[in-house]
Each structure stands twice: as structure tokens, then as C-alpha cells.
Amino acid sequence: MELWYSLVSLLPFEWAQPGTMYFMKHALLAVLVISPLFGILSTMVVHSRMSFFSDALGHSAFTGMAIGAICGFNEPTWAAVIFALLFALLFNLVRRRSALASDTVIGVFSSTAVALGIFLSTLGGRSFTKFNNLLIGDILSVEPAKIGLLAVILLLVVLLWAVSFNQLMLSAVHPALADSRGVKVFWQETVFSMAIAVVVTLSMTWVGLLVINSLLVLPGAAARNIARNMWQYHLLSLVGAVAAGVAGLMTSYYIGASAGAAITLYLAGWFLVTFLLRKKG
Amino acid sequence: MRKIKHGKLAAGCADACCLKLEGLSVRLQGDSILEDVSFHLHCGEIVALIGPNGAGKSSLFRSILGQMPYKGSITFSPAGGPAIRLADGAVTGGKRPLVGYVPQAPSFDRGDPVSVLDFFTAATAKWPVWLPVPKKQRERAAACLARVHGEDLLDKPMGALSGGQLQRVLLALALEPVPHILILDEPLSGVDIEGEHQLLEMLDELRTQYDLSIFLSTHDFATLGQFADKVILLNKKVLRAGPPGEVLSSPEFYETFHLHMGKGGEG
Numbered sequence A: 001m002e003l004w005y006s007l008v009s010l011l012p013f014e015w016a017q018p019g020t021m022y023f024m025k026h027a028l029l030a031v032l033v034i035s036p037l038f039g040i041l042s043t044m045v046v047h048s049r050m051s052f053f054s055d056a057l058g059h060s061a062f063t064g065m066a067i068g069a070i071c072g073f074n075e076p077t078w079a080a081v082i083f084a085l086l087f088a089l090l091f092n093l094v095r096r097r098s099a100l101a102s103d104t105v106i107g108v109f110s111s112t113a114v115a116l117g118i119f120l121s122t123l124g125g126r127s128f129t130k131f132n133n134l135l136i137g138d139i140l141s142v143e144p145a146k147i148g149l150l151a152v153i154l155l156l157v158v159l160l161w162a163v164s165f166n167q168l169m170l171s172a173v174h175p176a177l178a179d180s181r182g183v184k185v186f187w188q189e190t191v192f193s194m195a196i197a198v199v200v201t202l203s204m205t206w207v208g209l210l211v212i213n214s215l216l217v218l219p220g221a222a223a224r225n226i227a228r229n230m231w232q233y234h235l236l237s238l239v240g241a242v243a244a245g246v247a248g249l250m251t252s253y254y255i256g257a258s259a260g261a262a263i264t265l266y267l268a269g270w271f272l273v274t275f276l277l278r279k280k281g
Numbered sequence B: 001m002r003k004i005k006h007g008k009l010a011a012g013c014a015d016a017c018c019l020k021l022e023g024l025s026v027r028l029q030g031d032s033i034l035e036d037v038s039f040h041l042h043c044g045e046i047v048a049l050i051g052p053n054g055a056g057k058s059s060l061f062r063s064i065l066g067q068m069p070y071k072g073s074i075t076f077s078p079a080g081g082p083a084i085r086l087a088d089g090a091v092t093g094g095k096r097p098l099v100g101y102v103p104q105a106p107s108f109d110r111g112d113p114v115s116v117l118d119f120f121t122a123a124t125a126k127w128p129v130w131l132p133v134p135k136k137q138r139e140r141a142a143a144c145l146a147r148v149h150g151e152d153l154l155d156k157p158m159g160a161l162s163g164g165q166l167q168r169v170l171l172a173l174a175l176e177p178v179p180h181i182l183i184l185d186e187p188l189s190g191v192d193i194e195g196e197h198q199l200l201e202m203l204d205e206l207r208t209q210y211d212l213s214i215f216l217s218t219h220d221f222a223t224l225g226q227f228a229d230k231v232i233l234l235n236k237k238v239l240r241a242g243p244p245g246e247v248l249s250s251p252e253f254y255e256t257f258h259l260h261m262g263k264g265g266e267g
Helices: A002-008 A022-047 A051-070 A076-097 A102-121 A129-136 A144-173 A175-180 A185-207 A209-226 A230-255 A259-277 B057-064 B116-124 B135-146 B163-174 B193-210 B244-248 B251-262
Strands: B018-028 B031-042 B046-050 B071-077 B099-102 B181-184 B213-217 B230-235 B237-242
Touching: A002 A022, A022 A051, A022 A144, A022 A185, A022 A209, A022 A230, A022 A259, A051 A076, A051 A102, A051 A129, A051 A185, A051 A209, A076 A102, A076 A185, A129 A185, A129 A209, A144 A175, A144 A185, A144 B116, A175 A185, A175 B099, A185 A209, A185 A259, A209 A230, A209 A259, A230 A259, B018 B057, B031 B057, B031 B071, B031 B213, B031 B237, B046 B193, B057 B181, B057 B213, B099 B163, B116 B135, B116 B163, B135 B163, B163 B181, B163 B193, B193 B213, B230 B244, B230 B251, B237 B244, B237 B251, B244 B251
Parallel strands: B046 B213, B046 B230, B099 B181, B181 B213
Antiparallel strands: B018 B031, B018 B071, B230 B237
């Protein structure tokens, strides 16, 4: 962290002066770790049409938090991670076995998870308000240990991408073709959705449940407007996510608004720009 | 159009490689999809599978590919060698045959940011395609596409290809590595007349060059006689199998297609 503090102090901002405003320096580092994470995952969320699924995962993460809180854990986040992993695994199993369309299966899971979460968190007449901060999120509350954890997750996602991205992409393009070339389609999809589950759950506290899915959809969607191959697609998604992340944090600091929402608005602007630049026809 | 006929053997298949399907039956959720299907497929031979929608053509392909449980046996014998069971993992007495598969044209969105090079590299190499593809992989993909005269397609997005171009890319992929058996699911649908002619010419070239067994399904009966050595008429069972002229003039063919359509879709 000392290295980071001295790096930041080179920046010409009032909060970047040595010895002050640690929360803002932490937040900036957190954004620099979280936004590439979402930028990378976003490419395949959009490509394999899983944006509705990642939305449902956000809801299940909240339910996991409620379960964790009821069980009296100090860190309900871990209960939420386990719950989200189970949710992802179960969803993939049901989707594989059932003849229903995948958005129907997601609808079933999503509504069940939300209902369970609300039921558990209001059980015995308790107030829902203590969960309000989860809905909006607060990036300024992030601690160095959590940033370290997120950095490890980022490393793992990059590793997953290096090892199995090709197979994941083939599975999304044509499952039967992928299978004929020896790809284990079910496991590719399951591991990917579990990665989303972990990332969504761990970053929910700082980004906010209501806007977290937009971070998984907008970078990829914007990049898709103009990218013509996978390398451009990833580059544009990543650059868009990081730029919007930093810009959103600055905006929220100087004019005082939720950072998650500001980041999302910047991403929406980025989408508009690429939409206008797209090659028509 | 036909250059060699060595796939057409007078009797027995001891001298040629041969895919044997014997008593193949497939059931799916209680419904019978295929019943007691038996036939042989020799190398250098182009065999066309015809039948109405829902006749079990795709299920037959998926059984050969090992993607579907079945009863009966599917074996492959290399020329003069012992038979190898396909698709049950227990390979004995030789190398497992490679099956190349050209699926029914997958639908790409026009905006899909997947170039032909990305698609090809993802399917044939370990290099993760979210990084710029190195020159070596690029040259390899170009060489494979050259087999189907498609080198110029390398940087095109998959979604921008015409039906015929997409089929050629998928065919190039199925030929890397060169398989023993090549399966094409409806390769002619969505392809214009010129593309169709090109594709059939290419298949004929390939079987001569690599001595492949080519097995394809089609609804285009008009061109069958020009390229197929054998036609199999399938509707759950093999209703008729033989040279194109024979099958297309058979009462079974008439009953399956013509009378059916003549009654205006009734029954």
C-alpha cells in the first residue's frame, strides 16, 4: 500500500497529498481493480447472452447476504459467495435438464432468490433498511485487505481467460460444434457463471446491487458496436470500463453522488459514442 | 463431376475403410427417433441422407459423433484392419477415427465481433484469441482456408459472410485435422446456386484428395444425381438405400415426399 500511496501522491489532486484522504486513495485503487474485472467478464456475458443471468445473480447475492446475517456471521459476504456459487451451479443443471428456454429458467431462479431474500431479511418483523446500503453500494468504504482479495480474483479471471477462453467462445457460438471438437460445454458454462457469481457477490458492497449488472453489460455492449474481432472487442471493453470507472469515481468525489451510478452513466455515454460511430449496414 | 469410384465396391468391405452402423436405435424421452438403422459408409464415397423433417437425420449424425446415447453398434474399420467401436470411449485395436463435423449453419449476428481468424484459431489452437493472433497461427489458418479457396475471408467478421462462405469456413475447420469421416448437416440450405456448385465441386475434390467418407443431409433432390454415390432415404427407419436414380424413382420416395405434398399437407 505504501507504494500505492507514494504513486498517488504524484497526482495533482488535493486528495492525493501525502498523509490525507486514505479512503479516496483506496477507492481509486479498488476501481482500478474492479473495472478491468468487469471489462473482461462483460465481453462473454454479452457474447453468450447472459446479461439476464448476471442480473439474477446480483439478486441471489443479496439473498446470500441475508442468510449470512441471520446465521450471525461477521462476514456475511462469504455466505453470499457460497450461495451465489450454488445458485450458478443449480441454474446450469436445471437449464441443461429442462426443455424450457433459458430466460424462463432464469426468471424462475431470480424471483425465487429475491423472494427468499426479502422473506428472510424481514423475518420476525425486522426492518429491511439495513440492507439499503447494499442496493446503492459505497466504494469509499473499501479496505486494503478487500482490494487485495479483488486483485487475486482479477488474477484468477485472467488465468481462466488465458486457459479456457477459446473453448468458452466456441461453446457460446455453437455447442454441438464445440462438443465435436472435444470441448466440455457444460463445464465451460458452469465455471464461467461461477466466476461471474464470485465477482458480482464480492464487489456488490462497493458498487451497489442496483447498478452492478450494468457494469457487466455496458462495456461489452459498447465495444460490440465497433469491434470487428475478439482483440478489438476486449481492448475496447477494457478501456471503456477502466476509463468510466476512474471518471465516475472522480465525479462522485467532486459533486457528491454514488460512484456506482456515476460509473454506469459514463458507460452509458460510452455506449452512445460507439453506437454513433458504428459501421452501418 | 465424379473422378474416382473406388468407394463403390462390388461385394464386402474388407479392402476399404468402412463405417458400419448396425441395428442403430435411438429413443428420446420415450419417443422412438431411429429404429434399427443399418448401413455402411466407405471411404472415397459421398453418401446423401434424405428424409422429411423430424426423420431423425440430425439424431443419426449426433449418434455417430457420440453426442447421443444409442442402442446397436457403430464401428469403423480402417482398410484391412480390425473394427473400432466409435463413441463409447473404449478404443481397441487401433486409432480412433476422426470425425469432421460441419453443423447446420450457426446463426451469427451481423455485429458479432468474431473474425474468421478468431473462430478458426479458437477451435484449432491453444492461443487465447482475446489477444492479437500471432503470425504463425494466422499463416496456419490461411493454409487451412486455402483448402476451400477461402484465404481472403480471414479478417471478415463471421456475421458478414454469405451462406456459401460460412459453409466453406466451417468445412475448412472440419478438415483440420483431416478426418476419416466428414459429416455435413444440411450444407446446401441458405446457399445460392453458385455457392452450391462451388461447394459440391469442393467436396468431390476433397474425397479424391484425402480419400474421405463424406456423409451429408440435404433437401435438394435435383442435384443428388450429380454428386452422390449413394442415397439413403430415412424416416425413422432406412426406407431405401442405393444409387440416386434408383432411390429417387422408388415408390418409397414417392410416398414419403410426393404423395404427401400432393394432398396439400394432410395426414
